[in-house]
Amino acid sequence: MPKQEKKSMSWLLQYLKPVKGRLALLLVMLLTSTGLQLLNPQIVKRFIDTAAGGGILTSLIQLAAFFLVVAVFNQLITVAVSYLGNDVSWRATNQLRGDLLKHCLRLDMRFHNVKTPGEMIERVDGDVTSISNFFAMFIVQVIGSFVLLAGILGFMFTVNIPIAVVMTVFTLLSILFMVFIRNLGVQSSKNEREASASLFGMIEERIAGIEDVQANGHVPYVMNRFYKLMRIVFLKGRRAWILRVIPWNTTVILFAIAVTAVLLLGVHYFMQGAISLGTLFLIYQYTQMLNDPIEMLGDQVQEFQKAKSGMLRSRELLALSSEIKDGDQEWLPDGALGLEFEQVNFSYNEDKPVLRDINFKIKPGQRLGIIGRTGSGKSSLSRVLLRLYNLDSGVIRVGGKDISELSLQALYRRVGMVTQDVQLFDGTLRDNLTLFNQEVSDDMILETTDRLGLRQWIDTQPKGLDTHLTAGGSSLSAGEAQLFALTRVFLTEPSMVILDEPSSRLDAATEHLLQSAVDQLMKQCTGIIIAHRLATLEQVDQIMVLGDGRILEFGAREELANNPNSHYARLRITGREEELA
Known part of the structure; x- marks a missing residue:
């Protein structure tokens, strides 16, 4: 990881310190949810093998009931994880919003003379919202995805090594590619945020001067300016989106190749009698499950690019210093002052x-x-x-x-x-x-x-x-x-x-x-x-x-x-x- 990126992440992670208790609880719930996700396909495998082998009805009903209980419990934990993840992210980034606003209020008038209130709202709230969205999903999806991937691949090596190797190669290629191009859309995303800030600044400025706009018949001019800025936002947003979706599109192609290879190997081993029908289903199910965390990681690479552009803009703002330096003397004589x-x-x-x-x-x-x-x-x-x-x-x-x-x-x-x-x-x-x-x-x-x-x-x-x-x-x-x-x-x-x-x-x-x-x-x-x-x-x-x-x-x-x-x-x-x- 580049030095600058390490500094950015280190700077951002300091805002998680006040919520470390909630974060620890969230990680425990993530591990529990991951374990339950890995357990359910094995229950289905057992059900299929029991039914194929002529097992008794009571055992099948018990397995079905167990599957239902695990599914419901897992869904409840998923809802709790989503709530707690958003709670952690908003608590952390609200502090960042506060720091940005306080810093802006302390900057000198030369800074505020060239910045519109609408632009500053976008800097203080819009940029941080992209960080907050990434934080919420990063904690829930990225960490959870890596844990789930490790669990799936680890278990697959106990089932069938050749199939596990294919799945591992697919996983590593997908992750390495996403890491390699993770910054591809950062600058475009930053440009998109800047264009959006300019648009909000123009809207705020024109609404604040609504009397002059209406009295002088400037509504057509304002609308013309609005459409031009909207087009800039669209063009820059489209370019940023195209660059951000490249990781996702790549993983879709890699997944299609991996699924084809895994299914061909699975059918081959089943036809030879090396694995049972339940195990074949388990392999298929785990392959499908493997795609979910990979897709989540691809989505989060997009969110990361948005968040990093927000981080860069927020750090740039916080790095600005006021030319007005505070003195250290507090005392002034009583009464009227000369x-x-x-x-x-x-x-x-x-x-x-x-x-x-x-x-x-x-x-x-x-x-x-x-x-x-x-x-x-x-x-x-x-x-x-x-x-x-x-x-x-x-x-x-x-x-x-x-x-x-x-x-x-x-x-x-x-x-x-x-x-x-x-x-x-x-x-x-x-x-x-x-x-x-x-x-x-x-x-x-x-x-x-x-x-x-x-x-x-x-x-x-x-x-x-x-x-x-x-x-x-x-x-x-x-x-x-x-x-x-x-x-x-x-x-x-x-x-x-x-x-x-x-x-x-x-x-x-x-x-x-x-x-x-x-x-x-x-x-x-x-x-x-x-x-x-x-x-x-x-x-x-x-x-x-x-x-x-x-x-x-x-x-x-x-x-x-x-x-x-x-x-x-x-x-x-x-x-x-x-x-x-």
Whole structure:
């Protein structure tokens, strides 16, 4: 076995360790089932020989009853083996699914920017399902097949050596051929999985943007794209299937040759009187039984190729590492946190800088308002502060600590952010407000929502905080969803809050109510407010004006407002961001 393949199997088998008890029970049941399968043809042989020899009816009835009991018992064990095999495989691979999902959630935003959710679902679930199917059948069929083959061939050598030799040669040729070409369809199967992932990614992407698709009449375009991807899946799937069925087709040909040879030898020895009629039947029955495990092994070679492509893709995913390295420092000073950017440079792509030589400092408890034209770098500044991306160069300090040295958990415990897009989950109002944190009390939730103006809406719901929300929040207005996001952040009692366009989805009246609530809630923390509406910035201490990734202006809001030559003052007069150019 190649070194790489050994590593893959060793990596996969580690997921079987937690279910080793069930696995041991499964192997015992497999041995029992195999023994019963070998026993039944011998009962039939005894029955035939007894009947041919004029045996008494009582003995025949006893043999028939014994055969029936063994058959029923064997069927019960077969059902139990199938159930336990699937139970073992799903328990083992569910852990793999969990590891893959956890790993994906920890990968940096550069990875997620180029991967669609639909594609990742296929990677986390689809690839692992192929491994799970192989695991379930491998344990039940492959191991069981080898045990059954050994039992059949071993017993046949006690019956007739020439026939046993023919059967052994057939078995060895079939197994050797399957081992030799076991990887024939792996790459094609991997290509098939990749094509399937692309299809699911396209479907997810188009459904997520269904409003734009329908409003702009893009349904024909989407369907055309869908059919093209479906054709790619079909073509790659057909090629993978053709390569995977070669082992099975080969065993069918070898089996036909082997059966012909065995039956000719069996009839020859029976005609010479060397074996009885019952033994001839036994040879025929064992030959037929020999085909079942060989066919199972052929089927499992196909499943192995699917599973190996899934293993390769899963290992490739787990081998990816996030460019965001977790720090080891946990401590930050109590209370509001200061913020400092020193010589910060950042770009999503090397040839297009987004933030250039950013330097500023705000004291604990101050509020910074950031304005600038679209694409000036406002949201990018908040993303690097939260370590969603690494800096190209420079240092960001929170509470006097370099954020690259802080653990991500320590940073997120103290720094909260409200983004423009609000994600709502399938769960209760309480779960959505606390993000499933059971330690937040209802009193705290209601007090915070009351101050933010959301309490009245909650009181109108049929079950209050226990009211169920659907994923995506279709039952909420845009303004209510924004209030939800604000409540989430303030329930964590952060020491620094980033509000990215907090009023972008609110009407003027709601914005006014929200502003007073935010002013009150932010008294105990440092605030960074990214805004287009200047009314949102009336209570900030400092103003930063960004343009083309650079700081065009930074200073106290009152000073800039009273300076007619400042960008901020001109913007207040005109109300247009074009003045920032």
